[in-house]
Amino acid sequence: MTTLLEVENLRVSFPTNRGRVEVVKGLSFTLGRERLGIVGESGSGKSMTGRSILKLIRKPGEVTADKLRFDGIDILDQSEKQMRAIRGARISMVMQDPKFSLNPVMTVGEQIAEALVTHQKLPRSAVQARIQEMLHAVRINDPERVARLYPHEVSGGMGQRIMIAMMLIPEPELLIADEPTSALDVSVQAQVLDIIDTLVRDKGMGLILISHDLALVSRYCDRILVMNAGRVVEECAAGQLENAQHPYTRGLLAAMPTIDESRDELPVLDRTQWAGT
Amino acid sequence: MSTRDWLLADSPTSRMQANAGRAYRVFTALLRNPLAVLGGLIILVLVLTAIFAPWIAPYSPTGQNLSARLLPPSSQYWMGTDELGRDIFSRVIWGSQITLTIVGLVALISAPLGLLVGAIAGFFGGWVDRILMGITDIFLSLPKLILALAFVAALGPGINNAIIAIAITSWPAYARIARAETLTIRNAEYIQAVQLAGGGPIRVIIQHILPLCTSSMIIRVTLDMAGVILTAAGLGFIGLGAQPPLPEWGAMISRGRTFILDQWWVATMPGFAIIIVSLGFCFLGDSLRDVLDPKSEGKN
Amino acid sequence: MNAIDIQNLDISYGDTKVVHGVNLAIPEGESFALVGESGSGKSTILRAIAGLAPDWTGSISVLGQARSHHIDRQVSSQVQMVFQDPYGSLHPRKTIDAALSEPLAIHGIGNRGERVEAVLRDVGLDQRFRFRFPHQLSGGQRQRVAIARALMLQPKIMLLDEPTSALDVSVQAEILNLLKRLRREQGLTYLLVTHNLPVVSFLCDRLAVMRQGRIVEIADAAQLKAGKLNEPYSQELLAATASG
Numbered sequence: 001m002t003t004l005l006e007v008e009n010l011r012v013s014f015p016t017n018r019g020r021v022e023v024v025k026g027l028s029f030t031l032g033r034e035r036l037g038i039v040g041e042s043g044s045g046k047s048m049t050g051r052s053i054l055k056l057i058r059k060p061g062e063v064t065a066d067k068l069r070f071d072g073i074d075i076l077d078q079s080e081k082q083m084r085a086i087r088g089a090r091i092s093m094v095m096q097d098p099k100f101s102l103n104p105v106m107t108v109g110e111q112i113a114e115a116l117v118t119h120q121k122l123p124r125s126a127v128q129a130r131i132q133e134m135l136h137a138v139r140i141n142d143p144e145r146v147a148r149l150y151p152h153e154v155s156g157g158m159g160q161r162i163m164i165a166m167m168l169i170p171e172p173e174l175l176i177a178d179e180p181t182s183a184l185d186v187s188v189q190a191q192v193l194d195i196i197d198t199l200v201r202d203k204g205m206g207l208i209l210i211s212h213d214l215a216l217v218s219r220y221c222d223r224i225l226v227m228n229a230g231r232v233v234e235e236c237a238a239g240q241l242e243n244a245q246h247p248y249t250r251g252l253l254a255a256m257p258t259i260d261e262s263r264d265e266l267p268v269l270d271r272t273q274w275a276g277t
Numbered sequence: 278m279s280t281r282d283w284l285l286a287d288s289p290t291s292r293m294q295a296n297a298g299r300a301y302r303v304f305t306a307l308l309r310n311p312l313a314v315l316g317g318l319i320i321l322v323l324v325l326t327a328i329f330a331p332w333i334a335p336y337s338p339t340g341q342n343l344s345a346r347l348l349p350p351s352s353q354y355w356m357g358t359d360e361l362g363r364d365i366f367s368r369v370i371w372g373s374q375i376t377l378t379i380v381g382l383v384a385l386i387s388a389p390l391g392l393l394v395g396a397i398a399g400f401f402g403g404w405v406d407r408i409l410m411g412i413t414d415i416f417l418s419l420p421k422l423i424l425a426l427a428f429v430a431a432l433g434p435g436i437n438n439a440i441i442a443i444a445i446t447s448w449p450a451y452a453r454i455a456r457a458e459t460l461t462i463r464n465a466e467y468i469q470a471v472q473l474a475g476g477g478p479i480r481v482i483i484q485h486i487l488p489l490c491t492s493s494m495i496i497r498v499t500l501d502m503a504g505v506i507l508t509a510a511g512l513g514f515i516g517l518g519a520q521p522p523l524p525e526w527g528a529m530i531s532r533g534r535t536f537i538l539d540q541w542w543v544a545t546m547p548g549f550a551i552i553i554v555s556l557g558f559c560f561l562g563d564s565l566r567d568v569l570d571p572k573s574e575g576k577n
Numbered sequence: 578m579n580a581i582d583i584q585n586l587d588i589s590y591g592d593t594k595v596v597h598g599v600n601l602a603i604p605e606g607e608s609f610a611l612v613g614e615s616g617s618g619k620s621t622i623l624r625a626i627a628g629l630a631p632d633w634t635g636s637i638s639v640l641g642q643a644r645s646h647h648i649d650r651q652v653s654s655q656v657q658m659v660f661q662d663p664y665g666s667l668h669p670r671k672t673i674d675a676a677l678s679e680p681l682a683i684h685g686i687g688n689r690g691e692r693v694e695a696v697l698r699d700v701g702l703d704q705r706f707r708f709r710f711p712h713q714l715s716g717g718q719r720q721r722v723a724i725a726r727a728l729m730l731q732p733k734i735m736l737l738d739e740p741t742s743a744l745d746v747s748v749q750a751e752i753l754n755l756l757k758r759l760r761r762e763q764g765l766t767y768l769l770v771t772h773n774l775p776v777v778s779f780l781c782d783r784l785a786v787m788r789q790g791r792i793v794e795i796a797d798a799a800q801l802k803a804g805k806l807n808e809p810y811s812q813e814l815l816a817a818t819a820s821g
Binding site: 269 | 614615716746747748749751754772775776778801802804813814815817
């Protein structure tokens, strides 16, 4: 397995009244062409991890790492201009809410075309063909009509599929999906994740799926990192989640009500044990 | 426990302490901003000057001395004298009282009026909104100075009428802002919660909507103060504001216009006063925006 | 006597009808769930009962009394609502104490200090939170405050609009436990709106599955737990939950 991404001792910090506070505290992992899930609750630093790989942490936030390499390129050494050539073309990111990620005054087709031609020079007819093909791939049945719509004319699930089409059309090697479905209905969630899953497998890409939902991540990933308060508390194969060792992971699993719930009270995490402060 | 600890306590023990703590945090945030400090200092100096004018001014603002006409700035007359031999420095000092009165009264009349009109229009919507905003739009569509001119012409020249005219012309802008804010707040869940508890529209508007509109209103009023000063000066300049011999800055510039080529100081000195005070309000308003903006709240 | 009785309820927003001919009877003391995807009209029904969606026809009665189309004081002491977003349901410039005292002030109830202290204890919040502002609280703590505010007037019926969907899993567990305990201690009737079937299974006795403004099926929680819902659409929802 070729290594796509190497992260060693990644730290992200922000200044506050009481000095700099680290939200990611020394994270290390390597990623091949596989599907990695990062799970954690709000404030665990999981989103910051995803953003720092793309160098999207704005000042006054600060990212340091002993190693942060994508395909041999040292991300931290790249200039903003060089990063722009990597973002989208080689590493893409799907965010939580399509409503805020799509430009309201451009049609869907134009936006997808833009995502494509910024990174590749292609003749016009080829661009159109690629767009149709991509919209088909995200299971939009009448791509010609949809390409002419504006973002407010499509539903949330459709919007997210369009986002995915936009992100995948330049054929990146790594896709980072940050809570890609939490704004969507349950039935649509499965559809969208299935699409991501199929595309990632077919094209042999790497995937980092960031989510708060343990069940979802264990279903769509090969390997899982569980984060709490900026640190990885557990790393395991997706199938082995039931046998998780760390009390935090076990606590999270137990705190979820099940469909055949018979407990009178749900066990609650004892926060004092792991919360850094 | 020191006062500071009491103010910054994470878990206040009374409502008063909680509110005092919030005010203290806003205040310290302002102190960290150099422009805010500068603006605040200018305004403070203006206020102190107005209060202590009788003791600061070396001469009478109206006393004429025809033997000392149009003297350039010197150690005796710091800003020179005007065509009737009055000390310009003393007149500028006394003028601060007039400026402060105008600014204060305009703010006191127009801001609450605009706030209330806007909040009522935004909260009730429908025909209430259409009528109130129709009136507002009529006022907004006319140039401010012209409208003020028309009012003063109708009411008769004089400082009080100038204040009323400026106040009448400046509330519509506030009504617009207040309405826009109310529209975004009106459907918030915390407003619905009050309504569900049985709270009527008066309670909702006064206790819940207005407090959220005031910070942007304070910012806007502060920023507009420069404009108010200029409008008042403009009215004075045309001769419809403060009447001679009152040392109003705009009227002073108007008088100095005749000598502007040979005796530049007559018009320039009150002009400086207007610029500095306007800048002071602008600085303060800008930094208040940074500090009071509800979006920046809770970041630390 | 039923806590909530709804007959032939149609609700519109402007020209679009979002709820069609809904009939529901919820006995006192029951915990009932409205389940469905976004746009199914489940929240709209809740808002109509509360008086926040006045454009309806049909009949709604609460504790035997016909409900008017607006909010009135008498109903507000019987029915209260908890909203989904803990960040949007508390006034940003008011302390917790002010938010909790407000309903008492509206109804002219005295002894506010003690009542506020008591309700904070009920929802498991320490007294030191009493004079904090909402931005000094976490999402879970805010939701506790929102629940406390709903309890201030000692209502019989609580309308819960996705009360845990904006919260982390571990915090959700705390809030669900709290809701369950409060219902037991105070004999409340719950009408819960959610898309999360496991939450229904934990907190509710019965549920109605909604789709596009209509009730598809009314079932017992036992049926849900056994996976024996009758309608195909309900089964679809169940399958999506189990797999996601």
